[in-house]
Amino acid sequence: MSSLGNIITFDDDDATKKAILGAFDLEVNDNGIIVSSITKEPALTPEGLDIPLSKFAGIRPGSRKMIRSDIVSLMDAADDMMATQRP
Amino acid sequence: MDPSAFLSASVILLLLKELYPLLKSKPKALGRDFKASIKGGLFHFSNNKKTEIHNDNRKTIVVVNVKDFKSKEDFKKYLDVIVENGTASIVNAKDDNLLEHIADVKQKKAETPATILSAYISPADLKALEASLLMRDQFDSKTGIDGIKSDIIERFGDRGRKIANLCTAGYFDDLAGLCKETCHNAEGVAKFKTIYETVVSQEAFAVFVTRAMSKEATKKAIVNKIMSNLIYGKKYVNIHGIGKVNVAKINAILPTLSPRDRIPKTKDVEIFNQTQSLIFIRLNF
Numbered sequence: 385m386s387s388l389g390n391i392i393t394f395d396d397d398d399a400t401k402k403a404i405l406g407a408f409d410l411e412v413n414d415n416g417i418i419v420s421s422i423t424k425e426p427a428l429t430p431e432g433l434d435i436p437l438s439k440f441a442g443i444r445p446g447s448r449k450m451i452r453s454d455i456v457s458l459m460d461a462a463d464d465m466m467a468t469q470r471p
Numbered sequence: 472m473d474p475s476a477f478l479s480a481s482v483i484l485l486l487l488k489e490l491y492p493l494l495k496s497k498p499k500a501l502g503r504d505f506k507a508s509i510k511g512g513l514f515h516f517s518n519n520k521k522t523e524i525h526n527d528n529r530k531t532i533v534v535v536n537v538k539d540f541k542s543k544e545d546f547k548k549y550l551d552v553i554v555e556n557g558t559a560s561i562v563n564a565k566d567d568n569l570l571e572h573i574a575d576v577k578q579k580k581a582e583t584p585a586t587i588l589s590a591y592i593s594p595a596d597l598k599a600l601e602a603s604l605l606m607r608d609q610f611d612s613k614t615g616i617d618g619i620k621s622d623i624i625e626r627f628g629d630r631g632r633k634i635a636n637l638c639t640a641g642y643f644d645d646l647a648g649l650c651k652e653t654c655h656n657a658e659g660v661a662k663f664k665t666i667y668e669t670v671v672s673q674e675a676f677a678v679f680v681t682r683a684m685s686k687e688a689t690k691k692a693i694v695n696k697i698m699s700n701l702i703y704g705k706k707y708v709n710i711h712g713i714g715k716v717n718v719a720k721i722n723a724i725l726p727t728l729s730p731r732d733r734i735p736k737t738k739d740v741e742i743f744n745q746t747q748s749l750i751f752i753r754l755n756f
Contacts, residue, residue, distance in 0.1 A: 387574045390559035392514040393567050399518040403537035404561060407547040442562035445554040453566050454622040455602045462573040465560055 388465040394442075401440050408448065412437045418450070429457050430464070444468075514553055515564065573605060584638070584647035591650060591663060596634060596671070599627040603638035633674035642679040645713035646670065649749065666744070669751065670711060676700050677709035680717045690724050690732075697734045697756070706735075706756045718750045728754075 394400050405411060411421045418427045418435045426434040429452045441453035444464065451461040514533045522536045540546040554561065562570060585601045592600070606619040623631040637643055646667060653659040670679070678696045680689050697708045712721045730736055735756040744751040 386571065387578050388560065388570065391567065391570075392516070392553060392559055392561045393564040394516040394561065395518060395520070396563050396565040397518055400516055400537055401563075403518065403543075403546060404516060404550075406543050407550045440563060441566040442560060444560050445550075446558060451560075451562065451566075453563060454625070455569075455605060455619045456598060456622065456626050458566060458570050459573055459598075459601060459605070461560075462570055462577060465570075466574060466577060468558070 387469060388462065389469045398437060401437055404443070405440070408443060408445070430460065431457075433457070569605075569609075572608070576605065576608065584643040587647040587650055588643075588667075591654060591660060592667065595627060596630070599623055599631040599634040600638060600643060602626075602631075603635040603643075606635060607639055630671065633671050637670065637674055637679060640679055641681040641683050642670070642711075642713075645679075645681060645717070649713045652748070666749075666751070669743075673709050673711075676703070676705050676707075677711055680710065680712040680721055682714060682716060684720075686720055686724060689720055690727065693724065693728065694732045694734055697754075701735075701756075707753050709751070709753050712750045713748065715748050718745070718748060721750050721752075725754075 394404055402412065405418060406421075409421045410418055410427050413419045413424065416436045416438070418437060418440060419425060420427060427450050428434055429450050433452055435450055435452045439453040440450075441458065442451040442461070443449070444451070444461070446468075447464075449461070449464065451457055513530055514535060516535050516537050518537055520534050520536060522534060522539045524531060524533050526532070535549075537546060540549065550561075553559065583604055585597060585604055588600065589597055602619065602623050606623070609619065620632075620635050623635045627634070634643075637646075649666065650663055653663045670677075676696070678689075678692050680692070684692065693708065693710060700706075700708050710721055712718055725740070728734065728737065738755045741753040741755065742751075743753065
C-alpha cells in the first residue's frame, strides 16, 4: 500500500467533479466556488482557503477535509494522509 | 500502491450484493467474473469513459462512469462503501502523481536545504522552500513544473518567487552548507540570518554564483545581470558566492569584466563581506 493509503481517482472534468462533490452534499455556486449544498457556505481547505471547481483536487471522506489543487495544499494533504496511515 | 490490500472481503461482498445493482445496467465488462476482477481494484471515476475493468501494469483498474448510477443517492452509497469507512482518499487524477511524488520525498526523510534551514527561517519561507524543492525535482525529472511556480507566487508573493528562483539556481544548497558551518552559536545564527535575508531580498538584482556554474557561465550571468539592471535604472550589480571555489571563481572573473563585454566601466567595487569561503560585493557603474 502507498504511504498515502488507498486512493480513488477521478477525471479532471467538471461533470465528474460535480458528481463526486454531490455525493458529499457539496455543489458549485454562481462564482464557481465549491459550497455546501445545505448551508451554501464555502467548503474550505484545512487552512481556510476556498476552492474553485477548477482547483478541486479531492476530498478525504473520513474527515471531509478538502484538497485544493496547488502545491502547498497538496503538501499538507500528503502530510495528513501519511499521518493517518501511521500505526 | 499495492492493490492487493485495497478491498477487504466484506467490501467485495457488499459490492457484489448491494452496490452492483445500483448501476443502471450491468455493463458487459463487469458482468464476467466480477468478484475476481474487482478484488484489489483501483477505482477511477469518469464522466465519459466506459464502466469497465481492465489491467494496467499488473494493476486492476475499475473505471466507473458516474452517469451509470440510477441516482445521486445510489452513487453516494457506492462511494460510501469503496472509501472503506473513510480511510481512502478521493483525488483528482491530474494531481495524483504529484501527490505520490510529495509522499515519496517526505518518506525518504533525506537531508535537504529545507530540513537544514528549518530552524533558522520563517515558517512561510520554509513552506515556500519545500515547494520550490519539489518544483526543482519535477524540473530535474523533466516531468514538468506547470503551475507549481505560479502556486508559490500566489501563496507567498514576490518573496516566494525569489525563493523559487534561488532554489532553482541551486543557491539554497550553498546557503544550507553555510548554515551548517555558521550556526553553532547565537552569534553564528545571527550572522547567518543577516546573510540569508540579504540574499533573499536582493534576488532580483543580484547574481548568485553556484558550484554548478562554470567560469564562463558565471561571467555571462554577471554581464547579463548588469545589462538587465541598467534597464531598470540600477547602476550596480550585487554578486554573491558561498564556498572557496565560488569565491575564487568570482575573484578571477572580476578583473576580466571590461567595456569589451559591452558593459559600462566599473567605477568601484564595494565589499560587504568577504572571507575565504564567502563573498558579497557590489560593482558600481
